[in-house]
Amino acid sequence: MHTLEPLAHPPENEAELLAQAQRLAGLTLGELALRVGLTPPADLKRDKGWIGVLLELWLGASAGSKPEQDFAAIGIELKTIPIDSLGRPLETTFVCVAPLTGNTGVIWETSHVRHKLKRVLWIPVEGERAIPVAERRVGSPLLWSPDREEEEQLRRDWEELMDLIVLGQVERITARHGEVLQLRPKAANSKALTEAFGAHGEPILTLPRGFYLKKNFTAALLARHFMM
DNA sequence: ACTTGATCATGG
DNA sequence: CCATGATCAAGT
Numbered sequence: 001m002h003t004l005e006p007l008a009h010p011p012e013n014e015a016e017l018l019a020q021a022q023r024l025a026g027l028t029l030g031e032l033a034l035r036v037g038l039t040p041p042a043d044l045k046r047d048k049g050w051i052g053v054l055l056e057l058w059l060g061a062s063a064g065s066k067p068e069q070d071f072a073a074i075g076i077e078l079k080t081i082p083i084d085s086l087g088r089p090l091e092t093t094f095v096c097v098a099p100l101t102g103n104t105g106v107i108w109e110t111s112h113v114r115h116k117l118k119r120v121l122w123i124p125v126e127g128e129r130a131i132p133v134a135e136r137r138v139g140s141p142l143l144w145s146p147d148r149e150e151e152e153q154l155r156r157d158w159e160e161l162m163d164l165i166v167l168g169q170v171e172r173i174t175a176r177h178g179e180v181l182q183l184r185p186k187a188a189n190s191k192a193l194t195e196a197f198g199a200h201g202e203p204i205l206t207l208p209r210g211f212y213l214k215k216n217f218t219a220a221l222l223a224r225h226f227m228m
Numbered sequence: 229a230c231t232t233g234a235t236c237a238t239g240g
Numbered sequence: 241c242c243a244t245g246a247t248c249a250a251g252t
Contacts, residue, residue: 048236049245056245067243082247092231094246127247175232185233192241207233208242215231 006036007060010073014143017071020059021123021141030134032058040134052080055123069116077120081218082127083139087226090127093213098183100196100209103166108155113211117154119145124222142225157181168199171206180217186210
């Protein structure tokens with residue numbers, strides 16, 4: 001039987017998406033790449049988003065750069081997450097860029113972070129560099145929404161970070177701020193600058209920042225799934 | 229060993 | 241430049 005093929009269209013509901021994701025569990029990236037005519041890179045140094053794009057293809061997400069959820073019609077965001085042999089995340093997870101201007105009156109309830117994380121399809125993928133990319137296996141998917149405690153953690157961190165941004169302290173924020181959500185550079189390089197406000201309200205140029213989920217947060221949500 | 233800050237590719 | 245997809249690798 002060879003009913004294994006990419007979804008040609010965006011999934012119409014969660015069940016269809018989850019079913020397709022479950023079909024991919026256990027397969028290698030090399031197998032998935034071969035079936036869609038892609039060639040796995042030797043490493044990810046110059047192809048950091050390759051796995052994400054490959055899984056998007058298989059799950060019927062529209063590739064490319066759109067400021068929307070991957071499956072906008074059913075309100076789901078796709079995140080591949082590299083894990084070690086024990087199922088623990090190897091990297092933080094990018095959520096979205098942080099707005100450095102125009103933030104007066106912005107609140108958690110309508111924030112991009114909350115919207116992005118409202119419902120996420122997590123797909124763990126073996127990520128240890130000792131494993132050739134083509135041989136890395138896809139894990140079991142997890143369709144997740146933050147529970148009350150997780151949302152409160154996220155909200156607290158988001159509010160702390162946004163307060164600092166609004167107060168013109170963006171350049172004093174380090175990745176150590178926040179328990180589960182951190183703010184770090186998100187740019188092509190250290191020379192790509194964007195506008196923000198300084199401590200005295202004056203315009204400044206600074207690195208674009210992104211919100212990232214710390215590993216303790218994603219490790220916990222994956223572990224909870226793994227045990228059930 | 230681990231995290232933080234820096235970086236890579238692509239499309240619009 | 242900004243958005244998407246993230247991982248790299250120097251420093252602690």
